[in-house]
Amino acid sequence: MKRSEIEEAQRLLGACSLFNGLEKEERRTLVERAKLRSFSAGQTIFSMGSPGNSMMAVLSGSIRISIPSASGKELVLAILKAGQIFGEIALLDGKERTADATAATDCRLAVLERSDVLALLDRHPSAWLKVVEVLCDRLRRTDQQISELALLQLPVRLAKTLLRLAEDSASSSPHGIEIQFSQRELGNFVGATRESVNKCLGDWQRAGILHIEENVIVLTDRASLQALASIESER
Amino acid sequence: MKRSEIEEAQRLLGACSLFNGLEKEERRTLVERAKLRSFSAGQTIFSMGSPGNSMMAVLSGSIRISIPSASGKELVLAILKAGQIFGEIALLDGKERTADATAATDCRLAVLERSDVLALLDRHPSAWLKVVEVLCDRLRRTDQQISELALLQLPVRLAKTLLRLAEDSASSSPHGIEIQFSQRELGNFVGATRESVNKCLGDWQRAGILHIEENVIVLTDRASLQALASIESER
DNA sequence: CGGAGGGTGTGACCTACTTCATAGGCTGAC
DNA sequence: GTCAGCCTATGAAGTAGGTCACACCCTCCG
Numbered sequence: 001m002k003r004s005e006i007e008e009a010q011r012l013l014g015a016c017s018l019f020n021g022l023e024k025e026e027r028r029t030l031v032e033r034a035k036l037r038s039f040s041a042g043q044t045i046f047s048m049g050s051p052g053n054s055m056m057a058v059l060s061g062s063i064r065i066s067i068p069s070a071s072g073k074e075l076v077l078a079i080l081k082a083g084q085i086f087g088e089i090a091l092l093d094g095k096e097r098t099a100d101a102t103a104a105t106d107c108r109l110a111v112l113e114r115s116d117v118l119a120l121l122d123r124h125p126s127a128w129l130k131v132v133e134v135l136c137d138r139l140r141r142t143d144q145q146i147s148e149l150a151l152l153q154l155p156v157r158l159a160k161t162l163l164r165l166a167e168d169s170a171s172s173s174p175h176g177i178e179i180q181f182s183q184r185e186l187g188n189f190v191g192a193t194r195e196s197v198n199k200c201l202g203d204w205q206r207a208g209i210l211h212i213e214e215n216v217i218v219l220t221d222r223a224s225l226q227a228l229a230s231i232e233s234e235r
Numbered sequence: 236m237k238r239s240e241i242e243e244a245q246r247l248l249g250a251c252s253l254f255n256g257l258e259k260e261e262r263r264t265l266v267e268r269a270k271l272r273s274f275s276a277g278q279t280i281f282s283m284g285s286p287g288n289s290m291m292a293v294l295s296g297s298i299r300i301s302i303p304s305a306s307g308k309e310l311v312l313a314i315l316k317a318g319q320i321f322g323e324i325a326l327l328d329g330k331e332r333t334a335d336a337t338a339a340t341d342c343r344l345a346v347l348e349r350s351d352v353l354a355l356l357d358r359h360p361s362a363w364l365k366v367v368e369v370l371c372d373r374l375r376r377t378d379q380q381i382s383e384l385a386l387l388q389l390p391v392r393l394a395k396t397l398l399r400l401a402e403d404s405a406s407s408s409p410h411g412i413e414i415q416f417s418q419r420e421l422g423n424f425v426g427a428t429r430e431s432v433n434k435c436l437g438d439w440q441r442a443g444i445l446h447i448e449e450n451v452i453v454l455t456d457r458a459s460l461q462a463l464a465s466i467e468s469e470r
Numbered sequence: 471c472g473g474a475g476g477g478t479g480t481g482a483c484c485t486a487c488t489t490c491a492t493a494g495g496c497t498g499a500c
Numbered sequence: 501g502t503c504a505g506c507c508t509a510t511g512a513a514g515t516a517g518g519t520c521a522c523a524c525c526c527t528c529c530g
Contacts, residue, residue: 067378069386077381093371098378125360128367135370136328142377143302143333146312149384150426151304153486182507191385193488198509214496215507389517417477431517433479449526450477477526482519489514496507 006031009110012059015083018130019057030120034110039103052090052097053114058082061107066188067099076188077145079104081168088134091117149191155200157190159229162210166219176210176220204228241266244345247294250318253365254292265355269345274338287325287332288349293317296342301335301423311423312380314339316403323369326352384426390435392425394464397445401454411445411455439463 009031013019019027036059039045046052048068056063063080077099080086090097091114121127148157166177183201184194205211209221209228219225244266248254254262271294274280281287283303291298298315312334315321325332326349356362383392401412418436419429440446444456444463454460 067382067386069382073386075382075385077378089371089374092367095371095375098375121363122360125357125363128356128360128363131367132327132363132370135367135374136324136330138374139324139370139377140330140333142374142381143312146377146381146384147302147304147310149381150310151302151308183509184507194508195489195510196487202509212508419477428518429478430480430519434517437479447478472530474529475527477524479523479525481522483521484517484519485515486518487514487516489512491510491512493509494507495509497505499504500502 005036009034009036009059012082013057013110016057016085017083018085018127018134021127021130022124026120026124030112030116031110033116034112036108037111038106038108040106041103043103045101045103045109046087046097048098048100049096052087053094054111055085055087055091055117056101056109056111057085059108059110062104063107063109064102064104065099066102074100074188075191076185077142079165085134088131092131092135154190154192154196156229156231158186158192158197158200159225161186161189162217162219163222163225163229166222176218177222179217179219180215181217182215240271244269244271244294247317248292248345251292251320252318253320253362253369256362256365257359261355261359265347265351266345268351269347271343272346273341273343275341276338278338280336280338280344281322281332283333283335284331287322288329289346290320290322290326290352291336291344291346292320294343294345297339298342298344299337299339301337302333303335309335309423310426311420312377314400320369323366327366327370389425389427389431391464391466393421393427393432393435394460396421396424397452397454398457398460398464401457411453412457414452414454415450416452417450 006028010024010027013027013031019030022030034057039061045056045063058080060082063086064076065078065080065086066074066076068074078086086101087097089095091112094114121131148160152160162179165179165181169177169179181189183197187194187197190197201210201212201217204225207224209224210217210219212218241263245259245262248262248266254265257265269292274296280291280298293315295317298319298321299311300313300315300321301309301311303309313321321336322332324330326347329349356366383395387395397414400414400416404412404414416424418432422429422432425432436445436447436452439460442459444459445452445454447453
């Protein structure tokens with residue numbers, strides 16, 4: 001591993017909420033012990049059910065966390081970007097991975113082994129709190145996802161996820177915020193089919209809330225979408 | 236608080252996975268700092284959205300954790316029994332409660348304040364691991380619940396939850412395992428209506444897999460139910 | 471006693487989805 | 501080139517499950 005790479009990885013790990021409490025020195029030893037790995041878009045990083053002794057921090061690119069179903073369908077739980085971590089559950093409790101992780105784009109990861117992480121936590125017990133915060137955050141997210149899935153109907157769920165995607169998407173054109181997911185992928189987010197998503201988006205385009213151009217959805221009227229998302233329409 | 240009560244609470248806390256690693260002495264001080272509280276069936280213990288500075292350990296009875304929706308509906312996330320804990324998320328990250336907790340039966344709880352728990356973790360950093368295990372367990376559960384909700388259809392979900400309920404139900408009659416939840420409540424478990432649950436159970440009764448008598452469901456043919464639960468039938 | 475409020479059982483109907491089919495467009499590989 | 505494989509678009513048909521309405525049974529309470 002080159003010196004420059006190490007330095008960059010160190011800087012990037014500093015961006016992780018998990019590690020930004022550490023002193024520089026600690027971060028350096030952590031990076032030294034970590035394996036840096038690259039994946040190209042579409043590659044699978046790990047699969048649900050496999051044993052997992054490591055966790056990953058995203059250095060660049062984005063990662064897709066999903067749960068597969070028996071027959072090809074899948075539900076996307078999250079898209080992770082630089083500075084976020086994943087795979088920590090299996091590392092912490094020593095059991096199987098609970099979901100699939102695949103590279104959504106080309107990406108680079110820092111892979112940390114269980115023994116290294118536990119050793120670090122041993123030296124710095126205060127870091128446990130960070131770990132716990134990450135887990136709590138995950139739990140809040142999944143709890144919310146559960147209730148939405150069970151209690152809200154498709155248009156509301158779709159509106160909510162569009163807004164969420166809009167929030168952590170850097171790319172905004174002059175006309176509005178751009179979202180770059182295929183309709184099939186949006187379906188995987190909200191637990192619906194490609195066709196249903198298409199119809200919903202079509203309606204909204206006709207209503208002037210957004211428009212669809214060349215594999216990109218442009219949100220023009222965010223307020224209306226927010227209204228749609230907070231309608232108490234249930235199943 | 237009476238001496239006998241303290242002793243009993245100590246014994247019961249020892250049954251919690253979270254605390255069974257502690258020495259007797261530590262457990263005693265923890266119990267001394269805890270408030271013992273009783274709730275009668277139906278009482279609400281805390282509500283989603285309220286601030287939460289405490290967590291609870293169930294000493295006796297059972298607790299119902301649920302997420303309410305705008306219009307009366309709700310989704311039941313878990314039923315907790317003696318030896319289990321809840322409310323730890325808000326305690327750990329200092330944010331709002333993510334769900335409602337109500338007394339499913341008359342029950343007694345040990346209520347632990349944030350400062351006491353954090354102090355204990357400070358004295359015994361090894362206890363963090365236990366906390367993390369609890370959180371990981373929760374995450375595994377909710378992840379599974381999400382994927383079932385999104386990917387499986389009602390009969391499969393219902394079969395799965397019946398089997399789960401059967402597992403941690405002590406009451407088994409000579410004829411089979413008894414499950415004592417109303418059909419409406421089962422609906423709240425699987426995200427469906429009373430009527431749909433009724434129809435499904437009716438079919439299964441006709442098929443001889445279970446029978447229904449006086450507000451009790453008796454599982455007679457567990458194997459068939461397991462078969463139904465593992466069918467890959469999707470939505 | 472009667473009535474309110476809980477439970478189960480069932481039908482008729484409605485609708486939010488899925489499934490299936492078809493059509494066309496673009497990109498990248500052979 | 502053309503073919504495979506991805507995407508969007510849209511409409512017809514099928515269906516799981518929700519909604520509504522009713523009947524009936526408890527038990528608890530005034």
